[in-house]
Amino acid sequence: MNRKGFTLLELMIVMVIMGVVYSLSVGSFQKAKENAFALSIKNFREYLYSFYQKNRVELICIDRCKECAVFVEGEKVKELKPLFDDSAKFYAFDPLLGTRELAFSSLFDKDGREEEVCFRYTIYPNGVSDEMMLEYKDRVYDQVSYFGKPVMYYSIEEAIEERRALLDKVVN
Numbered sequence: 001m002n003r004k005g006f007t008l009l010e011l012m013i014v015m016v017i018m019g020v021v022y023s024l025s026v027g028s029f030q031k032a033k034e035n036a037f038a039l040s041i042k043n044f045r046e047y048l049y050s051f052y053q054k055n056r057v058e059l060i061c062i063d064r065c066k067e068c069a070v071f072v073e074g075e076k077v078k079e080l081k082p083l084f085d086d087s088a089k090f091y092a093f094d095p096l097l098g099t100r101e102l103a104f105s106s107l108f109d110k111d112g113r114e115e116e117v118c119f120r121y122t123i124y125p126n127g128v129s130d131e132m133m134l135e136y137k138d139r140v141y142d143q144v145s146y147f148g149k150p151v152m153y154y155s156i157e158e159a160i161e162e163r164r165a166l167l168d169k170v171v172n
Contacts, residue, residue, distance in 0.1 A: 052123050061119040088136040093163045
């Protein structure tokens with residue numbers, strides 16, 4: 001018998017093998033992509049900008065910072081793992097008034113119940129984001145909006161000193 005082609009059965013076996021290999025590879029690529037971006041204090045602003053499209057985007061943490069979620073135009077779109085616990089402190093730097101600890105306004109759920117907010121970070125429709133300093137586990141992360149990523153310091157005093165030095169450079 002002189003054959004010049006493949007039988008239908010042989011072609012079907014090859015197609016099944018290709019399908020199995022494809023499904024295994026797509027699943028592992030998706031898992032690798034999810035693991036490649038581990039959300040942290042250092043990159044949450046970058047993560048929030050992925051939701052930004054001329055909308056107000058907020059990262060809000062409630063229940064002593066045990067529950068965090070992303071809100072777009074007031075609607076919850078994604079729940080997140082907590083970035084920190086309730087030992088974190090948040091500060092605003094004002095060149096005239098000095099540095100003050102931030103307190104966040106409450107959040108009301110769909111049933112009208114008030115939730116105590118321990119953290120809120122906002123990207124406004126014009127693309128500007130909140131400027132704040134986060135003090136957590138003997139580190140201070142300065143979320144100043146004109147830097148690409150937050151700058152890390154070892155104390156709040158060091159962060160304030162650097163902010164003042166930066167302000168002096170800009171003014172003078």
